[in-house]
Amino acid sequence: MLCMSTLPHSTPDLPGAGRYAPSPSGPLHLGNLRTALLAWLAARSSGAPFVLRVEDLDCERSRPEHERSQLADLAALGLDWDGPVMRQSERLREHRDAFEQLRAAGRLYPCWCTRADVREAASAPHDTAGPLRYPGACRNLSAQERSRRARESGREPVWRLDGRSERVRFDDLLRGPCEGVVDDVVLWRADDAPAYNLAVVVDDDAQSVGEVVRGDDLIDSTPAQALVADILGIARPSYLHVPLVLGADRRRLAKRDGAVTLEQRLAAGESIPQIVAWMARSAGLAGAGDPVTLDALLRAFDPQRLAREPVVLPAAGEL
Numbered sequence: 587m588l589c590m591s592t593l594p595h596s597t598p599d600l601p602g603a604g605r606y607a608p609s610p611s612g613p614l615h616l617g618n619l620r621t622a623l624l625a626w627l628a629a630r631s632s633g634a635p636f637v638l639r640v641e642d643l644d645c646e647r648s649r650p651e652h653e654r655s656q657l658a659d660l661a662a663l664g665l666d667w668d669g670p671v672m673r674q675s676e677r678l679r680e681h682r683d684a685f686e687q688l689r690a691a692g693r694l695y696p697c698w699c700t701r702a703d704v705r706e707a708a709s710a711p712h713d714t715a716g717p718l719r720y721p722g723a724c725r726n727l728s729a730q731e732r733s734r735r736a737r738e739s740g741r742e743p744v745w746r747l748d749g750r751s752e753r754v755r756f757d758d759l760l761r762g763p764c765e766g767v768v769d770d771v772v773l774w775r776a777d778d779a780p781a782y783n784l785a786v787v788v789d790d791d792a793q794s795v796g797e798v799v800r801g802d803d804l805i806d807s808t809p810a811q812a813l814v815a816d817i818l819g820i821a822r823p824s825y826l827h828v829p830l831v832l833g834a835d836r837r838r839l840a841k842r843d844g845a846v847t848l849e850q851r852l853a854a855g856e857s858i859p860q861i862v863a864w865m866a867r868s869a870g871l872a873g874a875g876d877p878v879t880l881d882a883l884l885r886a887f888d889p890q891r892l893a894r895e896p897v898v899l900p901a902a903g904e905l
C-alpha cells in the first residue's frame with residue numbers, strides 16, 4: 587500500500603531542468619565554460635529546459651560586468667537558455683524562509699569559530715586528508731556557553747547545518763552510487779546573508795532543476811545539500827559531477843595559467859569551433875578526427891562516455 591507520506595515531494599510532468607550557476611566574481615575560464623557546455627548538452631539532449639542562475643550572494647566579489655561577460659561567453663559558444671536569468675541576490679526572502687524552516691526543525695546551530703579556528707582544528711595530524719570539514723566545536727554548546735561565546739567574541743555567529751554526522755547516499759551519473767558524511771556547512775552568514783549551501787538548494791528547487799551538472803570540486807558539499815533538501819521537503823535533483831580542467835601545474839585552472847578565458851583564446855587566434863571541439867574531445871565526447879558541432883554533440887550525447895579524469899588546458903594556440 588502506498589501511503590501519502592511515502593509519495594515523492596513532487597512529480598513533475600516535464601523533465602527537470604538542467605542549469606548552470608556561475609558566480610560573477612570574474613570572467614569564466616575554459617574549464618567553467620566546458621562544464622557549462624556539458625550541463626547544456628545533458629539538458630538539451632534529453633529535451634529538458636536549461637536555466638541560468640547568477641550566484642551573486644557575495645556582494646564584495648560579484649560585479650555586473652562579470653555577469654555580462656559570463657552570459658556573453660555562454661551565448662558566444664552557442665549555448666541558449668530558457669526564461670529569465672535568476673539572480674540569487676533577489677531571493678533573500680525565500681532563502682530566509684528556508685532558514686527559518688531549518689531552524690524550527692532544530693537543524694541549525696550558531697557558530698563563532700573563525701576560519702583560522704576551523705583550519706587549525708582540522709589540520710591536526712590525524713586529519714590531513716580530504717576536504718576541510720567543520721570539526722564541531724560549537725555543535726553542542728549549552729545556552730550559557732552560547733551567551734559566553736557571543737559576549738567574548740563580540741561577533742555575530744554564522745549558522746551551521748546540524749548534520750548529526752549523517753551518512754548520505756546519492757547517485758552520481760558518472761561516478762555511480764556515492765556516500766558521504768554530512769559536513770556541518772554554513773547555511774547563514776555572520777553578515778546576515780544566506781550562504782551558498784542553502785541558496786543553491788532553495789533556488790534549484792525554485793527553478794525546477796532536476797539535474798545538477800557541475801565541477802567535481804563541489805562533490806564534497808553534495809551530502810549536505812542533499813540533506814538540506816530532504817529536511818526542507820524538496821525532491822533532490824540528480825547529480826553529475828564532471829572532472830575539472832587543470833593548469834599546466836595540474837592545479838585547478840586560474841588566472842596565473844595565462845590565456846584561460848574565451849576572450850584571451852580568441853585574441854590568441856583560436857576560433858569558437860576549435861574551442862568547442864577541444865572541449866568535446868577533452869571531455870570524451872568526440873574522437874580526434876570527428877567534426878564537432880553542437881548539433882552533432884547533442885545527437886550523440888551520452889553521459890556514460892564522459893571522461894573520468896581531469897585534463898590539462900593546452901597553451902594558447904595549441905588547441
Ligand code: GLU
Nearest residue numbers: 607608609641786800804
Ligand atoms: N556558483 C558555483 C560556482 O561558480 C557553482 C554552484 C553549483 O553549481 O552548485 O562555483
